Amino acid sequence: MAFLWFLLGLMIGLGVLSWYHIQLTRQLQFLMSSLQPQGSRRSLVSVLRLRQAVAASVDAQEALLTDLETWRHLSLAAPIGILQVDEENQLIWCNAQAGQLLSIQPPTAPTRRLLLELVRSYELDQLIEQTRVLRKPCQSDWTFHPVCADPSQLSRQMPRPLRAHSLPLRDGCVGVFLESRQEAVLLAQQRDRWISDVAHELKTPLTSIRLVAETLQIRLEPPLRDWIDRLLNETIRLSSLVQDLLDLSQLEANPHPSLRCKTVDLTRLIQSAWFGLEPLARNKQLRLDYVGPDRLLIQLDESRIHRVLLNLLDNAIKYSPPQQAIRVQASLITNDRSDPNLSKQLVQLDVIDAGLGFPSDALPYVFDRFYRADPSRSRSPAEVEISKTYAVGKNTAAANSASSDDAQSTKGTHAVSVSSGSGLGLAIVRQIVEAHHGSVQASNHPETHGGWLQVFLPLQRDDA
The missing domain is CATH 3.30.565.10 (Histidine kinase-like ATPase, C-terminal domain)
Incomplete structure (x- = not known):
């Protein structure tokens, strides 16, 4: 009797186990049918592309950081002055050349100061404001007079002719490129001085030649007088050129008085x-x-x-x-x-x-x-x-x-x-x-x- 109950329990257990196996098999088949092979390949390809895009983005970011550092070094070592101000005309940064041209120290502290407090140049301030208002690049030439608090350094602070190119940046910022025009001004002054000296030296002999030509003009006969007329006309032309040069030199040296x-x-x-x-x-x-x-x-x-x-x-x-x-x-x-x-x-x-x-x-x-x-x-x-x-x-x-x-x-x-x-x-x-x-x-x-x-x-x- 006990054996029969054992067999009955065994059969019931095997039936329950078979039913549970059948249910698991059906669920597995349903899951497998929902996961098609083509969709699986597409999903794997998308994941692979995403990983490649992430890797490329990381490489591009590293390249941008490298370029940014390169340009930063180039800006700091550039032979022209570069500075940047924010929307409130506060100096953000400047390179060493700009600091030398404007007689200021490049900012290192996190706190910013107004550019006009550091550089007493209303021409530069007006150029920055004009660039911000017009929203286009501008240019200005002026003579900068440095201000030094140390009286012993006043003799060394000579006026500097400067040229500034400004361009608008985002968020109201403005970038300015500064270049010294001292060499160009010196060359122009030397050229004008040389021309003036030559004009002064030519004035006396041209006057003598003209007097001689006018004296001979009334004493020669017509065949030879034509040559004297040509000589006199060319002398007058050269005298006119010399006088023009002298007038220019006089106006440039002392125009108003x-x-x-x-x-x-x-x-x-x-x-x-x-x-x-x-x-x-x-x-x-x-x-x-x-x-x-x-x-x-x-x-x-x-x-x-x-x-x-x-x-x-x-x-x-x-x-x-x-x-x-x-x-x-x-x-x-x-x-x-x-x-x-x-x-x-x-x-x-x-x-x-x-x-x-x-x-x-x-x-x-x-x-x-x-x-x-x-x-x-x-x-x-x-x-x-x-x-x-x-x-x-x-x-x-x-x-x-x-x-x-x-x-x-x-x-x-x-x-x-x-x-x-x-x-x-x-x-x-x-x-x-x-x-x-x-x-x-x-x-x-x-x-x-x-x-x-x-x-x-x-x-x-x-x-x-």
């Missing part, structure tokens, strides 16, 4: 300058188209502004095609320009011709010495002859009509009435205008497509 300002009618002065150049204009059948008030009183040095008008009109005549008009516009404007050095009330003088205009790449250099945008555009011999004849006649008329005081003030300015294609006419214009606390700029007129020279002069001198 040499001015003899008084109230002058600018309209009358324009008409007088055009009348003096009328032989050149008549040769090309050019006419003057003046637009402006009939009377415009302004404080200026009459002889020097007369020289400015002669050079501007001569330049317009030189490059205007025949039978065209040269437009001269004079008007009173309010100084809404960004230049704080100009007076509030300005006289704007525009000289517009109908020529080919200035090449776009030559516009920044048209007021430089000896610069001519197109060397092939020189005067014809006939124009040179008319110019020289006019120069001699005008000098004689000016000597007869000027008073003793005016003759003394105009000495050295009316000796040469027009430029002779040497590339000094517009350079003299800029020097004279800047001596009057004005400005001059060149562009191409949108209507005539010719040269457009604009002169801005203060209506009344602030120091008058």
Whole structure:
């Protein structure tokens, strides 16, 4: 009996075990059916790609960190100054060259200080603010005067001509590149001094040659007189060039005290300058188209502004095609320009011709010495002859009509009435205008497509 109960229990246990096995088998088959072989391969491929992307990202991050460290070393060792300020004009960092140019120590402490506290340069501060407002790169040139708290070091803190290039960064930050222009300024000064010395040395022998040529001119017969005439014309041309160089040197060395300002009618002065150049204009059948008030009183040095008008009109005549008009516009404007050095009330003088205009790449250099945008555009011999004849006649008329005081003030300015294609006419214009606390700029007129020279002069001198 007990054996039968044993067999019954064994059978029941085997049945329960078989049922449980069948259930596990079904669940295993269901799981296997849900995991298809294709999906398994895709999952493995995705995991493999993810691991490769992570490895590539780690390598790229390490490469970026290496490049960042390289650029950091290059910035610190760069021969130009580099500095960065935040949105509040606080100095973030600067390299050693910037610290040397601005006489400051590169910041090491975590606390930041205003750049204006470290560097007393309002020009640099204004450049940074201009870059932040305009959101575009800007450039500025100025002379930096270092401030030293140690009185024993004052003699060593010499003014430094600097040039700064700024560019906007994100979050209101601004980066600035600084370079010293000391070497360029010294070279320019040496060049100008050498040119001035040569001009002084040439003035005396040229005067002697001219006197000899004028003496022989009245004593020789016509076959030989032609050679003397050519010699005299070339001597006058060289004397004009020498006088231009001497005038430039005088204006650059001591511009303001040499001015003899008084109230002058600018309209009358324009008409007088055009009348003096009328032989050149008549040769090309050019006419003057003046637009402006009939009377415009302004404080200026009459002889020097007369020289400015002669050079501007001569330049317009030189490059205007025949039978065209040269437009001269004079008007009173309010100084809404960004230049704080100009007076509030300005006289704007525009000289517009109908020529080919200035090449776009030559516009920044048209007021430089000896610069001519197109060397092939020189005067014809006939124009040179008319110019020289006019120069001699005008000098004689000016000597007869000027008073003793005016003759003394105009000495050295009316000796040469027009430029002779040497590339000094517009350079003299800029020097004279800047001596009057004005400005001059060149562009191409949108209507005539010719040269457009604009002169801005203060209506009344602030120091008058």
